Amino acid sequence: MFSHQRLKAQRQALGYNQSQVAKALGISRMSYSYWESGKTKPNQKNLKQLADLFQVQETYFESEYPIVTTYLQLSDDNKTKAEQYVDQLLQTQLEAQQKVVQLFAVQVLSDVALSAGRGESLFDEFETETVYSNVEQSGYDLAAWISGDSMEPLYQNGEVVLIKANGFDYDGAVYALSWNDSVYIKKLYREKNGFRMVSLNHDYPDRFIPYEDQPQIVGLVVSHFMPVIGG
Structure with missing residues (x-):
């Protein structure tokens, strides 16, 4: 899922303002501001342009990016442990949801x-x-x-x-x-x-x-x- 928070954070980290980014992409500042506010999200072409401008992978702007990148750095044994832990968390969550009684x-x-x-x-x-x-x-x-x-x-x-x-x-x-x-x-x-x-x-x-x-x-x-x- 596209993360407007990560987009804004990376722009600020590189020292760009919204107008500069919009100009580099050939779009209006308003259109860009909608991306950062979460009202809209960039299409695939815009996403590639953003990745090139910010010098990151296109997947960087996905909300799951930190989890995925961390997982990929794990050893095979630790990947297995991480998968088992995530499965346990999901099972606990599902059991808790089933216990909720409507009043x-x-x-x-x-x-x-x-x-x-x-x-x-x-x-x-x-x-x-x-x-x-x-x-x-x-x-x-x-x-x-x-x-x-x-x-x-x-x-x-x-x-x-x-x-x-x-x-x-x-x-x-x-x-x-x-x-x-x-x-x-x-x-x-x-x-x-x-x-x-x-x-x-x-x-x-x-x-x-x-x-x-x-x-x-x-x-x-x-x-x-x-x-x-x-x-």
Whole structure:
């Protein structure tokens, strides 16, 4: 690959200015300045003229020139060692690239924890924070933290739960529910006079919410994940 840095360095080393080089090559100073800035590069004819003027080989202006010239000065044994070392470097680089995992950002409500326990306060002002998942998440309207262990083993404390904002669809689904200034994540069953909240963890008893308390369905829980640490 043509190196405009090596072209400029050699011109300066020989004490030429850009106008002098351009005049010797029969081109405009602007055309030459484009070579040194990397905007364009000389064609094969110009490259030969430059090599003659600067008293170097045409390959001198290639970015790989220092590596190649050094390699050619090595003994056969050292050439073999150099080739093996380069192969090792390339293999290490490829392995490192394969380990790179793409992360996907998710905006989570900072002030709202969906209680998988006794219930958490629902704040009036909602701020968000960014967490990362190693899987792209979709099909949800909002995300919030899970707090507590009443929905274990499926829903873990510290996970992020993804919610599709809608009303009650069917019994036994897991919903986010707002009740008495608290927000819960539970299995819901609609009964004659209210909702029955059921935990997956059998250490927690069922709870009944009368309709007169005006519980609000935040939405259906569609997915959950543990954020990637260090994202």
